[in-house]
Amino acid sequence: MRILFVVHQFRPEYATGTETVIFNVAKACQRAGHQVTVLTCSLGDPSAWAAAPEDGLRFTVVESLPIYAIPAALVSDPFALCKEADAAVKDIVLRFLSARNFDVAHIGHSMRMFSAIEAMREANLPYIVTLTDFFPLCYRVNLVRASGELCGGPHGGRACLSYCSPVNGEPSERFQRFRLLLAGAGARVACSDFVHRQYARSFSDLAFETLPHGVDALRAYSITARKREGEGIRFGFLGTLSAPKGVALLAEAFAAAELHDASLEIVGPAHGDVQTARAIEAIATVHPNITIRGPVSPDDIFDVISGFDVLCLPSQVPETFSLVLHQAFVCGVPALVSNLGAPAEIVERHGCGWTTPYADVAGWTQALRRVATDRALLEAAKSRVPLPLRLEEEGFFYEHFYRRAMRTQAMIPRVGTV
Structure with missing residues (x-):
């Protein structure tokens, strides 16, 4: 054809x-x-x-x-x-x-x-x-x-x-x-x-x-996880650094959680949203366990995700799918997501993570603390991660x-x- x-x-x-x-x-x-x-x-x-x-x-x-x-x-x-x-x-x-x-x-x-x-x-x-x-x-x-x-x-x-x-x-x-x-x-x-x-x-x-x-499962399976034994919980965001994606809310909530043995890695392009990028940078400046990484090549996405313990999707609008969520699934990574749209439905259906009110900073802070301090909760969510379509x-x-x-x-x- x-x-x-x-x-x-x-x-x-x-x-x-x-x-x-x-x-x-x-x-x-x-x-x-x-x-x-x-x-x-x-x-x-x-x-x-x-x-x-x-x-x-x-x-x-x-x-x-x-x-x-x-x-x-x-x-x-x-x-x-x-x-x-x-x-x-x-x-x-x-x-x-x-x-x-x-x-x-x-x-x-x-x-x-x-x-x-x-x-x-x-x-x-x-x-x-x-x-x-x-x-x-x-x-x-x-x-x-x-x-x-x-x-x-x-x-x-x-x-x-x-x-x-x-x-x-x-x-x-x-x-x-x-x-x-x-x-x-x-x-x-x-x-x-x-x-x-x-x-x-x-x-x-x-x-x-x-x-x-x-998702490209064959590429994902070729990646060796970057996480090391003994590290604290590593939360991660991968996507556009914009207001609709809620990444500034996530950074604010993580800072408020005061999780000294956990970390948050923020990865992605700003695409012109200077206000959101500056807000994140201001928070990361005084919180060394928050790191900001620029955009990565599509070939490196699974390498990035494999370093996360939990993917965070703090979207402030109803997501229709979330490709990165399913890329995380093929890596065996559960997710903490806003209670909007398709990601929330998928996470709740499979029990492979947690949902949190989308505009609630305090709610996100509480959720991050709960996940970071309960290894059994995290392992249970990992065991329920579904296999996505190839x-x-x-x-x-x-x-x-x-x-x-x-x-x-x-x-x-x-x-x-x-």
């Missing part, structure tokens, strides 16, 4: 959650003998890209994956709030598609890519959609209102208008455009039961599948979705433009 992956941002510029998921699936398809191409949006320095045959696109190759990128300057409506597509983007993508004979497309994320997807639909290319977050439901992405309150869903766009008041478009029209996009997909794949329920509630006329993201298994299931989309393309009624 000739497969086109469509994603809002990608390597070489970004390599966090959704980007890693799409990279993993694309590489699995490539190893299975399929021809794979990635279409994304470039937000960074154009010098990192080579010239592309198609006018207006950037191009590079990362680990044998050919990657084409639409310059972000051409995208006037990244959140898909306006009705009209970017004509320049649509024209570029139509030319890009006409020069190739793709069999199927896999939409990994539609932010910044809506005009490109409209061109893809106009070209009648079969496609599937993976729902890695709530962007089709929520232009703010996380189902969190402008006030900071959790949102129960868009209600056809009416809730968006009432609680978030977007100034650049009509939420009800946006909702209908995404309904058409989802209705035209050969498969709508949610990454967790939590995500599945949210979409099924808003689009009750559509069917959704659930397929968890896979990359090879995820790739197998997606190949099934691609073939089904191709078979049923002629049977899907044309539902209009988006």
Whole structure:
């Protein structure tokens, strides 16, 4: 098969959650003998890209994956709030598609890519959609209102208008455009039961599948744990150092716990959230058992996680999956997580860790103390860590979705433009 992956941002510029998921699936398809191409949006320095045959696109190759990128300057409506597509983007993508004979497309994320997807639909290319977050439901992405309150869903766009008041478009029209996009997909794949329920509630006329993201178990099993006997409990955070991820709350709670025989390692990029980075640095300056490490290569992730006794996910928004949680599972590491979203559901279902109120510093302090001082509690959680899906298994299931989309393309009624 000739497969086109469509994603809002990608390597070489970004390599966090959704980007890693799409990279993993694309590489699995490539190893299975399929021809794979990635279409994304470039937000960074154009010098990192080579010239592309198609006018207006950037191009590079990362680990044998050919990657084409639409310059972000051409995208006037990244959140898909306006009705009209970017004509320049649509024209570029139509030319890009006409020069190739793709069999199927896999939409990994539609932010910044809506005009490109409209061109893809106009070209009648079969496609599937993976729902890695709530962007089709929520232009703010996380189902969190402008006030900071959790949102129960868009209600056809009416809730968006009432609680978030977007100034650049009509939420009800946006909702209908995404309904058409989802209705035209050969498969709508949610990454967790939590995500599945949210979409099924808003689009009750559509069917959704659930397929968890896979992890590179073979790489994880090759890592020798860095923990040494006699060390205190080592808590760890791996992810973006941002306010929604709650990492400053975690640092504050750990400092307040005064665990002199335990440590906290914070690992990840700041991606422009200077306020959060400074808050963490200020706490670490006076607490030597808190260490901050910058971003690490995807190849080093399992080496980092294997050094943790407990993974901490203090998210302040409902996480839809958490790839790092499942990477920790394959390393046998339990987790302490906020009581929001998919990670909380998974941890509670298996008993492989603990949940704590998401905005409660005192609650996190108490939880960290409890885990650090009760080895039996920690060992019990370790014994219940589930085995996550492997990359090879995820790739197998997606190949099934691609073939089904191709078979049923002629049977899907044309539902209009988006």
